[in-house]
Amino acid sequence: MIRGTLTIYGRELAGLFLQPFVWVLLFVSTLLLGWLFAGTYLPGANGDVHRATMIALGGDFWFWVLTLVLAPLVTMRMISEEARSGVLEYLLTAPVPDASVVLGKLLAATTFFVVLWGTCAVPALVATIGGVTPDWSQILVAWLGTTLVCALFCAVGLTASAMSQTPVLAAFLAFLFALILLVSRVALRLFDAIPDDVLPRSWIEFVVDKLDVVGRYQVSFRNGVLDSAHVLFFVVWIACFVFFTVRLLEMRRWR
Amino acid sequence: MIEVRNLTRRFGPHVAVDDLSFRLDAGEVVGFLGPNGAGKTTTMRMLTGYLPATRGTALVAGFDVLRQSMEVRRRVGYLPETVPLYRELRVEEMLRFQARLHGIARGERRERIGRVLERVGLTERRRSLVGSLSRGLRQRAGLAVCLLPDPQVLILDEPTSGLDPLQRIEVRNLVKELAEEHTVLLSSHILAEIEDVCPRVLIVHKGRCLADGRPEELVAELTGVGAHVRVEAVVPDAIAAQRLFASLPGVREVRVTDRVGIHQGFEVRGEGDLREDVGAICAAKGFALRELSWQRPSLESLFAALVLGEEPALRPPASAPSEPARDDSATPPSGGLLQLAPEPTASPSAPKDAPAPAPAAAPKPPAGPPRTLNPFERGGGS
Numbered sequence: 001m002i003r004g005t006l007t008i009y010g011r012e013l014a015g016l017f018l019q020p021f022v023w024v025l026l027f028v029s030t031l032l033l034g035w036l037f038a039g040t041y042l043p044g045a046n047g048d049v050h051r052a053t054m055i056a057l058g059g060d061f062w063f064w065v066l067t068l069v070l071a072p073l074v075t076m077r078m079i080s081e082e083a084r085s086g087v088l089e090y091l092l093t094a095p096v097p098d099a100s101v102v103l104g105k106l107l108a109a110t111t112f113f114v115v116l117w118g119t120c121a122v123p124a125l126v127a128t129i130g131g132v133t134p135d136w137s138q139i140l141v142a143w144l145g146t147t148l149v150c151a152l153f154c155a156v157g158l159t160a161s162a163m164s165q166t167p168v169l170a171a172f173l174a175f176l177f178a179l180i181l182l183v184s185r186v187a188l189r190l191f192d193a194i195p196d197d198v199l200p201r202s203w204i205e206f207v208v209d210k211l212d213v214v215g216r217y218q219v220s221f222r223n224g225v226l227d228s229a230h231v232l233f234f235v236v237w238i239a240c241f242v243f244f245t246v247r248l249l250e251m252r253r254w255r
Numbered sequence: 256m257i258e259v260r261n262l263t264r265r266f267g268p269h270v271a272v273d274d275l276s277f278r279l280d281a282g283e284v285v286g287f288l289g290p291n292g293a294g295k296t297t298t299m300r301m302l303t304g305y306l307p308a309t310r311g312t313a314l315v316a317g318f319d320v321l322r323q324s325m326e327v328r329r330r331v332g333y334l335p336e337t338v339p340l341y342r343e344l345r346v347e348e349m350l351r352f353q354a355r356l357h358g359i360a361r362g363e364r365r366e367r368i369g370r371v372l373e374r375v376g377l378t379e380r381r382r383s384l385v386g387s388l389s390r391g392l393r394q395r396a397g398l399a400v401c402l403l404p405d406p407q408v409l410i411l412d413e414p415t416s417g418l419d420p421l422q423r424i425e426v427r428n429l430v431k432e433l434a435e436e437h438t439v440l441l442s443s444h445i446l447a448e449i450e451d452v453c454p455r456v457l458i459v460h461k462g463r464c465l466a467d468g469r470p471e472e473l474v475a476e477l478t479g480v481g482a483h484v485r486v487e488a489v490v491p492d493a494i495a496a497q498r499l500f501a502s503l504p505g506v507r508e509v510r511v512t513d514r515v516g517i518h519q520g521f522e523v524r525g526e527g528d529l530r531e532d533v534g535a536i537c538a539a540k541g542f543a544l545r546e547l548s549w550q551r552p553s554l555e556s557l558f559a560a561l562v563l564g565e566e567p568a569l570r571p572p573a574s575a576p577s578e579p580a581r582d583d584s585a586t587p588p589s590g591g592l593l594q595l596a597p598e599p600t601a602s603p604s605a606p607k608d609a610p611a612p613a614p615a616a617a618p619k620p621p622a623g624p625p626r627t628l629n630p631f632e633r634g635g636g637s
Contacts (some may be wrong), residue, residue: 011341018343090339093303094356095328172563253306 004096008104013144013210016108020101025073026112027198030119033042036062038122044244049127050134056120057142058149058222064214067113067146067153072174074169075157078105079245083252084165092249102245106155106238113150117143138224145221148234149213153178162248181237256408256438257302261310264297264462271297273309273462274479281407286453287442290562294462295442296336299410303333303438316407329357332406332437336413342386343460346377346396352405357404367403375399384519391422398429403489409439417450427452435600446555458561461551465561474557484523484530488537489548499540503532597633 016022037056045051057063084087121143124134153174153207172211191204209215213234220230272294273524276298279285287295300306302313304320304327313318318326327465340349347368354364375395380388385396394414402410414430415423423445430452433439438580443449448471449456458473463466466473490496493511496519500509505526512520523529528549 002358003358007352007546010355011344011352014348015341017344034312077417085337086337087339089300089305089335090333093305093331094353095276095330095358096323097354127311 001095001099004100005103005107008091008096009107010104012105012108013111014228016074016112022074022112025070029070029116031101032062034120035121035193036060037120042123042245049123049132050139053120053124053134053139054142054222056116057139057146058217063146064117067150068175068178068182070113070116071128071150071178072157072160072171072231075105075109075174076161078109078158078172079161079249080164080167080170088252092253098246099242102158102242102249105149105170106158106242109154109157110147110151113154114147117146117150124169135224141224141226142222145217148221148231149217150236152181152234152238154242155238156181159241159248160245162245162252175179180237181211181213182255184208184213193209256283256313256316257440259298259302260312262298262301262313263309264294264306265309269323271462272301272308275459275462275464276311276463277467279438279440282440283455284430284439284441284453286449286456287440287459288444288446288456288558289442289459290444292545293459296412297462298459299333299412299442302410303331304328304332316318317403329404330403330407332401332409332520332581334397334401334409334414336416338393340351340393340396340400341383342384344385346372346380346385346388346399347398349396351574352401353403359404367405371399371403374432376425391418391425394418394422394426395429398426404432407438409433409437410442411439411441413444415445423448441606446558450494458564458584460557466557470557471551474551482528482551483548484528484533484545485548485550486521486523486533486537486544487515487518488542488544490519490542496542497521499536500533501537503529505532507574522550525626529598544565 033056037052041052041055041060042049045055079088082091093100121139123137124139127134128136154179157170158172160177161167161170164173165171185208188204188208191199191201194204216230216233219225220227256276259278259476260276262275262327263270275294275298279599287298289295296352297306300316301308302320304324305320309621314320315327316330317328320327339343341352344352344529347509348634350368351372352585354368359367369378369440372381377392377399378394380392387394398411398414405444415426418426430439430441433636434452443448454469455463456468456473486500488496493514497509497511500506501630503525506529507524507526508524510522512522523533530547530549532542534547537547537548
């Protein structure tokens with residue numbers, strides 16, 4: 001299982017970074033992040049590199065936009081394209097469990113984001129070398145949080161990719177699903193008008209609480225708190241989507 | 256090595272494979288034959304565990320393909336029709352990936368990759384991107400990937416489809432070599448190929464197994480006519496000549512076939528190859544021979560008989576489509592053309608004793624609609 005996952009992971013990583021498209025994505029997003037950091041975050045934090053880094057890692061709306069847009073783009077081809085070219089048939093008859101195939105792909109997609117958000121630590125690194133040490137533990141925890149958030153969105157993307165025949169459709173579906181997870185807290189307001197006796201407010205809040213990725217991330221990871229409850233929240237959702245994807249692959253066999 | 260029992264697979268209301276049972280012993284090479292949509296690919300996918308069966312069981316190397324899928328996957332080399340390769344990898348990298356998937360030890364990898372590349376003749380292209388290879392080379396790379404873990408069973412789905420004749424011969428030779436060490440199940444709808452490579456064939460049509468055995472035996476058994484000697488000669492009297500041929504030792508039946516110009520055709524059936532005897536008697540009687548050939552019904556004719564007629568063609572009426580088609584290009588087609596040909600008596604070159612055509616020698620009216628012998632040209636040929 002683990003050997004198979006690692007093998008698939010290695011192959012997917014190579015496949016991912018052999019696509020020029022992925023380098024373009026990486027280039028554009030690091031450019032945008034650098035420009036935002038130097039032009040907006042750093043002045044906004046009065047030159048405090050640590051605070052500026054924390055803004056970049058999830059404190060700003062751009063973090064979520066980038067994740068929301070990039071995760072479907074990175075994962076969209078992973079299953080739908082392979083199903084088309086017949087490579088999926090090869091992978092599913094290779095001596096590795098189906099779950100390994102999905103996990104390997106998920107890890108590869110997540111690695112892309114680990115690299116991307118890793119670049120946000122560069123200013124902090126420069127500051128450390130310059131003698132002003134930022135709070136590294138908080139940055140690391142936040143970075144771990146971003147990894148979990150992105151892994152979740154990538155898992156969503158893989159599920160969409162397993163569902164659809166073409167990469168474009170997969171990207172669109174993934175975008176929609178991820179959007180639901182993202183805006184659930186904002187969408188809470190839509191239910192303000194519903195009287196309590198029709199649908200108790202606490203029920204809605206319960207559901208939203210189980211979907212609210214942004215809130216969970218900002219409450220814990222971004223504050224440098226490694227809360228097992230919130231880690232579990234992400235892990236469970238990721239496991240859920242990995243399970244869906246494996247089942248969808250299984251479904252292809254029965255159709 | 257492979258054992259299939261009552262395998263059935265439905266796709267909704269459509270039955271792709273219908274109660275198929277067969278067995279392959281270790282070291283056998285079996286051709287899986289059938290027209291498009293006969294259920295060949297579906298059966299192969301079920302054998303590799305890619306598709307689950309609706310009903311029935313399949314055992315590969317003694318393992319159930321569904322319950323012990325991993326064991327089966329480790330022992331089967333499967334080459335689907337569209338060769339599954341990552342276009343962005345190099346041939347060598349693709350093989351390395353396969354080696355890792357199969358858990359081949361690191362130290363062994365390099366040597367085995369080298370060996371398998373040597374075997375398929377891709378050593379010089381080991382650094383080429385898979386995407387830049389031609390179709391034939393890609394097919395070879397696919398075979399290399401499939402051979403790398405040294406599987407006990409090879410399942411090759413149309414390994415020669417889409418290749419040019421030369422590449423086809425190469426792949427065929429490769430498969431022949433492989434046959435020495437592996438159990439091979441090979442599908443194709445190219446009959447000549449199967450006949451060439453596989454000592455045993457399974458003919459499937461509409462998901463059912465219509466025939467199973469050695470091509471020659473099947474042909475002899477199922478067409479009921481077996482091989483025969485075809486004679487075309489200038490004879491004074493067709494009926495007399497028929498009787499003459501029939502009097503030869505070992506002859507069971509002589510049939511008078513079509514007449515082209517001054518030449519009368521006969522089919523002499525009997526024990527073994529009677530060419531010598533027939534030739535000798537023709538020489539003795541002074542019949543001018545135009546053709547004396549040993550006609551063996553081919554797999555193709557058997558296939559046509561099975562698939563067109565659906566039932567094994569056992570009696571002569573059904574043997575019409577089983578007439579060998581490949582080797583008698585010298586014979587003009589019967590029917591329309593013959594009626595247009597000038598009467599033999601009107602021809603100045605006709606021998607003076609050429610009789611009026613006997614009723615038995617009159618061209619047979621084509622029975623029913625004209626049927627082409629090649630099942631894949633049905634409709635187009637008529």
